[in-house]
Amino acid sequence: MSKSDLTRRGVLRAGAAGLATPTIFSGAVWAASHSGFTNAPEGGSVTLGFNVPQTGPYADEGADELRAYELAVEHLNGGGDGGMIPTFSSKTLDGTGILGKKVEYVTGDTQTKSDAARASAKSMIEKDGAIMITGGSSSGVAVAVQGLCQEAGVIFMAGLTHSNDTTGKDRKANGFRHFFNGYMSGAALAPVLANAYGTDRKAYHLTADYTWGWTQQESIQASTEALGWSTVQNVLTPLAATDFSSYIAPVLQTDADVLVLNHYGGNMVNSLTNAVQFGLKDKIVNGKQFEIVVPLYSRLMARGAGANVKGIFGSTNWHWSLPDEGSQAFTRSFGTKYGFPPSQAAHTCYTQTLLYADAVNRAGSFNPCAVAEALEGFEFDGLGNGPTLYRAEDHQCFKDVLVVKGKENPTSEFDLLEIVEITPVSQVTYPPDHPMFGGAEASLGSCNPGA
């Protein structure tokens, strides 16, 4: 073939040409020309990044989250009826955007995969100049994107993420969560279950095999066992699974009399349907009626599962039928715009957007460190959950938790859940160094403004 001239001189020359280029870029990091933090907004507008699952098992939740974000942006910019802005206890939002800058947004698809979610968030930060990333409908994704935002130096306002890890062992200084978590679900749900089903039950767990499933299962097991239940077995199922028959059949071979489905979204719809098809709800085991529990409930899932949800207990962060002023205002403006009531995913995303906007206004700066400081220890009301605290130690919101049950006689296709109990915040509060939340080792680290 061709003759080789791979001499020492030739290699050196080529090497110098190739390597000289990158070394000059070791200096300034990120957006160098701006004022001290990543993507500082210039001009009259500010860009937020809405990163939600548009495909995959949580696509329904993602679609509803996106609707809520669009509504929040409309309200922040002074459109519509203002939603929860008038009922919000902090009065800095006046319909002129955030700090007088018009709010714009970009959207992305997380595909319910950590990789895709990070790629999408990265392009929002690097290409579109997003100052804040919010969204997620899977804790795996939320944890991954939260880590990215910490490195990149932007604020992450978690959407629907229920894993203890998000504000537990994976907590980050730049990340904030309004939604409740697995521990809170367990603490709220266990007493209600003990009341309804007795204290000598044997539970069989089917658990989605990722951070959320693991921590929720751990929480439910701990709080039910504290009340006298025993746990027969815990079986992990892949998130991508769509048919759970092979996981349900073995339940019949055990002496378990309660099935706990630690599944969410499309997973829960399928596993519950499978369980009902196998006749679990009509079974009598140990002389007791067999029961199914779905610890994390949402109206979207209830709608997907249809009549199968009747009489099944679960917990939820928020429900549109709550009578307080904030919830009613939000349900009204969401319903007017889209023609149906919002889900809990929509509510938490809308709330997070408002909370971020308000924190920026109060801090007087978009600097992530200033915003974080404004959110830490912030107490507010009027956003649908009653008085709420953003705890400074782990960036988790503390508020009442709803225990709900599938309605026996639904009056409409949206009226599927009834509220059984509103568990007061004191009952679901835990210390920041709780062993389920990473123990004493877990730390937020320090806030990262990027530049």
Added chain:
Amino acid sequence: MLGLATKDFVLLLVVAVLCLFAPVLLNPFPETSDLAQFNAGYPDLMQRFVIFGIFAIGFNILFGLTGYLSFGHAAFLGVGSYSVVWMFKLLNYNIVPGLLLSLVVSGLFALAIGYVSLRRSGIYFSILTLAFAQMSFALAYSVLTPITNGETGLQVYGNDPQYLQGDSAPNIPHLFGMTMRATETVEFGPWLWQFNAGYYFCAVVMLIAFYLAIRIFRSPFGMMLRAVKSNQQRMRYTGLNPRPYTLAAFVISGMYAGLAGGLMASMDPLAGAERMQWTASGEVVLMTILGGTGTLIGPVLGAGLIKYLENILSKINDNILHQWFAFMPDGLEDFLVAIVHPFIGKGWHLTLGLVFMAVVIFLPGGLVEGGQRIGRLFGRKKPAEAEAKAAAKTPAE
């Protein structure tokens, strides 16, 4: 030059120049215009272009030369990523040990899988590799969670040992102190160019990988691989054993994939199990076929096209469409948005499918064939045009 024929050297040089100026070339539209949506010159996407370029170049060494269609190359990609993140967790954030380990581990992994799979050829080989890859995916996803952290993805935590991490060393992936995230932003009028250290590192690695691929293509070894593709029987009758050659090609292309996976984790320190899923294996097959199987530059072009569609098209939403068509009357605007809607956002797969079908039907040789046809078109047209002009001039005078 560098042991290459002039034509190949020119190709390498062209690729090098394209890589060097990619931040400028990929941002052709000013930031303020509506078309800025189509700009691809931001670090994350440019890194993806070159990383998947490496992946596709490696795949092409196996598929393009020997004709063995592997449906399991994503497994090596994933193994490479996990290696790098583990090195981050155990040693420090310097990317060099991780990348070396990813080469070694993916090479060994490819040796094991190749040794078994290459006992069969054709469709049986494809199915075997697919089975191995799905097995690796299932292992990473649920069985080996202590090593892979399952669905959540392997990440570096504050309480990881990081035995070699110095106090002054950056807390993000770096190459001897130069962080992969470091970006120099240059504003040139309305244009914004981002020169990113991580991208240039990947680009240099890709150029080396590309150079090695050219050498392999032009070597006697490459000739042997082509012989395997054209007729294995005949090769055996002439007294040559094809197995060592195919196994070597399989291991080399597995190492390319491992390197690509390692680079992905070096740019963004997280390794997810879905990197090993069969869809990722299928993607690299698409890239190679789309660009042009068996050509040098084809797979890189295919990788670029797919990553571009994935990242740019999937981010266009209805809101943006309404902005574009805002100048039209309301009814027509909504109609056009409704027509375009299925092809953007989450529908980008549909667009990719149509592009793929069009390429396979009209350009069986991939994008490279398209380029050649255009080249030929111009080559022929020039004299014809000149004649036509001359003919047109004569009567006028």
